[in-house]
Amino acid sequence: MKALDKTMKDVQFFSKGTKILVVLLGLAAIAVIYRYVFGLGGATNLSDDVPWGLWVAFDVFAGVALAAGGFAVTAAVYIFNMKKYKPIARPAILTAFIGYSVVMLGLLIDIGQSQRFWHPLLMWQHRSVMFEVVICITLYSNVLALEFAPAVLEKLKLTGLLKILKFFTFPLVIAGIVLSFLHQSSLGAFFLIMPARLSQLWYSPIMPQMFYISAIAVGLAMVSFESIVSAKAFKKEYEMDILKGLGKGTRITLGIYLLVKIIDMIVRGTFPMLLDGSLASKFYIAEILIGAIIPIILYSIKSTQESVGGILTSSSFVIFGVLFNRFNINFFAQLRPGISYFPSVAEIAITVGLVALGIFAYRIAAVYFPVMHDSQEQH
Amino acid sequence: MVSNTMPVDTKAVKKGVLIDLTKCIGCRGCQVICKNWNNRAVKKTVLTGNFTNPLEMNSETYTTVKFFEEEKENKMSWNFVKTQCMHCKDPACASACPVGAFTKDPRGPVTYNAEKCIGCRYCMMACPFGVPKYEWEKLFPVIQKCTFCVDRLDAGLIPSCAKTCTSKAIFFGDYDAIVAEAEKRIKDNPEKYVNHIYGKEEAGGTSWMYLSSVPFEQLGFKTNIPKRALPDLTWASLSKVPAAVGTLITVLSLVAYFRNRGDKDKGE
Ligand code: SF4
Ligand code: SF4
Numbered sequence: 109m110k111a112l113d114k115t116m117k118d119v120q121f122f123s124k125g126t127k128i129l130v131v132l133l134g135l136a137a138i139a140v141i142y143r144y145v146f147g148l149g150g151a152t153n154l155s156d157d158v159p160w161g162l163w164v165a166f167d168v169f170a171g172v173a174l175a176a177g178g179f180a181v182t183a184a185v186y187i188f189n190m191k192k193y194k195p196i197a198r199p200a201i202l203t204a205f206i207g208y209s210v211v212m213l214g215l216l217i218d219i220g221q222s223q224r225f226w227h228p229l230l231m232w233q234h235r236s237v238m239f240e241v242v243i244c245i246t247l248y249s250n251v252l253a254l255e256f257a258p259a260v261l262e263k264l265k266l267t268g269l270l271k272i273l274k275f276f277t278f279p280l281v282i283a284g285i286v287l288s289f290l291h292q293s294s295l296g297a298f299f300l301i302m303p304a305r306l307s308q309l310w311y312s313p314i315m316p317q318m319f320y321i322s323a324i325a326v327g328l329a330m331v332s333f334e335s336i337v338s339a340k341a342f343k344k345e346y347e348m349d350i351l352k353g354l355g356k357g358t359r360i361t362l363g364i365y366l367l368v369k370i371i372d373m374i375v376r377g378t379f380p381m382l383l384d385g386s387l388a389s390k391f392y393i394a395e396i397l398i399g400a401i402i403p404i405i406l407y408s409i410k411s412t413q414e415s416v417g418g419i420l421t422s423s424s425f426v427i428f429g430v431l432f433n434r435f436n437i438n439f440f441a442q443l444r445p446g447i448s449y450f451p452s453v454a455e456i457a458i459t460v461g462l463v464a465l466g467i468f469a470y471r472i473a474a475v476y477f478p479v480m481h482d483s484q485e486q487h
Numbered sequence: 488m489v490s491n492t493m494p495v496d497t498k499a500v501k502k503g504v505l506i507d508l509t510k511c512i513g514c515r516g517c518q519v520i521c522k523n524w525n526n527r528a529v530k531k532t533v534l535t536g537n538f539t540n541p542l543e544m545n546s547e548t549y550t551t552v553k554f555f556e557e558e559k560e561n562k563m564s565w566n567f568v569k570t571q572c573m574h575c576k577d578p579a580c581a582s583a584c585p586v587g588a589f590t591k592d593p594r595g596p597v598t599y600n601a602e603k604c605i606g607c608r609y610c611m612m613a614c615p616f617g618v619p620k621y622e623w624e625k626l627f628p629v630i631q632k633c634t635f636c637v638d639r640l641d642a643g644l645i646p647s648c649a650k651t652c653t654s655k656a657i658f659f660g661d662y663d664a665i666v667a668e669a670e671k672r673i674k675d676n677p678e679k680y681v682n683h684i685y686g687k688e689e690a691g692g693t694s695w696m697y698l699s700s701v702p703f704e705q706l707g708f709k710t711n712i713p714k715r716a717l718p719d720l721t722w723a724s725l726s727k728v729p730a731a732v733g734t735l736i737t738v739l740s741l742v743a744y745f746r747n748r749g750d751k752d753k754g755e
Contacts, residue, residue, distance in 0.1 A: 220628040237725060242585055289731065
């Protein structure tokens with residue numbers, strides 16, 4: 109308790125940023141009401157031609173990828189015993205937990221029969237990727253809740269329970285990694301059934317593997333990004349050593365990703381499509397440049413990796429690149445003549461609101477629970 | 488007189504439907520009777536300068552006849568294409584659905600149970616023919632699509648569109664007999680038909696098939712659909728899940744054990 113007071117003493121909960129968040133949340137709440145009064149057709153620009161829009165692409169596909177830092181960091185800390193990263197384990201777990209909660213909320217709003225959200229839990233259809241992902245995400249958010257529970261128990265001083273939970277650390281971490289592997293890759297498997305719908309630039313039998321690798325890269329980049337931003341917000345020192353390590357991890361993962369992409373293009377012979385001048389090809393090239401090539405270069409420059417600004421820039425590229433990739437696969441890889449889609453105001457408001465909700469929840473948790481400071485030191 | 492059906496028992500064995508586009512006169516009788524039998528409401532449509540109306544199937548229209556103009560020997564000629572669910576042998580919609588709302592009836596119909604549906608719309612993304620449609624205007628929307636008139640089959644009747652088709656363009660019968668009939672028509676009139684039964688192999692085969700005198704790609708048919716069951720593509724990945732789980736748990740436990748060995752003594 110004392111440590112907490114000391115760390116958070118000078119942090120005013122309702123900063124200017126927080127007030128903006130509250131406004132965004134208010135707008136999103138109105139949009140949610142609108143959606144449940146006028147239905148999906150009234151509130152969104154979705155149609156039979158574009159059944160999945162911003163909510164699926166961003167709130168679900170991008171959201172899950174961005175929350176991958178949780179399993180990547182716990183793997184490093186607990187499985188590979190890289191103690192250096194222990195201080196960021198808790199923030200990463202918290203981000204992941206909030207991320208997945210927000211994803212599930214987004215999914216709930218997106219499905220037409222929200223009141224039946226529990227159906228997949230009872231009506232199993234094991235051949236469906238959607239079924240697998242829903243089950244994995246549900247289980248994983250429970251795992252994340254348990255992984256974060258020690259912070260709550262410490263705050264409540266429930267040492268007995270804390271001891272019991274400690275005993276289960278390893279099984280929980282392993283369960284989290286396995287579940288993450290399954291659903292992160294299965295998000296790529298979603299599109300395997302659409303060989304005629306997706307542009308051949310993106311369609312590949314190894315989409316699951318690509319989704320998994322890029323999720324690790326963006327998960328790590330997200331953790332760096334967030335460490336810097338929250339250090340700023342909570343007026344803490346930057347941990348350059350950790351940031352450098354994360355950068356190295358991101359660079360290696362991106363390198364593997366780029367290599368896999370190139371090999372895939374050679375094997376499937378899609379290189380000529382790059383130059384066919386279509387919108388899809390331009391987006392594909394932009395995606396690879398922004399999401400892989402530029403950040404790999406940035407991560408390889410020593411001076412960039414030694415400055416906070418440099419790390420922030422490099423990780424922003426990765427984050428934007430992976431978002432771009434998920435959007436491409438959800439829309440631009442499916443371009444057909446005569447079909448257009450741009451999200452409605454309500455769609456945008458709810459998506460922005462979900463992000464605001466995530467940041468807001470993180471802020472509350474970081475202020476009230478031992479997240480930021482190294483609580484492990486206490487025992 | 489040729490009938491719209493072979494003398495068949497609608498309650499037994501695999502059924503099929505052959506749509507011979509060369510026979511279709513574009514009367515849209517099937518479109519009307521389909522609405523009638525399935526209690527589909529009218530939907531407001533717009534003038535598009537095209538006779539096709541509505542342009543695509545929608546939640547109130549399980550089948551729509553598309554009109555294609557073509558210039559043949561300096562003369563204008565029409566081609567009409569009735570569209571509806573193809574009733575795939577191994578339907579992508581059914582394998583995509585997380586709650587198993589779709590069922591493949593052994594006789595051929597791919598049926599949908601609206602009570603289970605959560606409205607995720609993955610079936611719409613997965614169907615290679617763009618068939619499942621959504622009730623966008625409703626507050627609690629469900630999917631809508633052609634039912635193969637499974638209720639009529641149960642009652643010993645043939646699908647209403649096949650029943651009503653005045654020009655015998657829609658031909659209902661036992662699946663094998665339908666395929667044989669399609670092959671025979673092509674063989675007997677090779678100059679009339681393109682040598683392709685659309686639906687015989689597309690997406691691993693469908694219960695509904697087409698014959699045409701005009702290349703299918705000119706009539707709005709998707710010709711880039713693989714000739715294999717699409718659910719297999721997903722299953723190639725999903726079937727590896729149990730093995731992946733086992734391997735991962737073992738490897739992670741071993742790594743965790745060896746990397747963390749010794750730490751215990753230091754009393755972490
Ligand atoms: S055509 Fe589409 S909706 Fe009909 S059975 Fe095949 S996959 Fe399902
Ligand atoms: S929208 Fe309904 S029927 Fe279609 S896949 Fe989702 S749950 Fe199944």
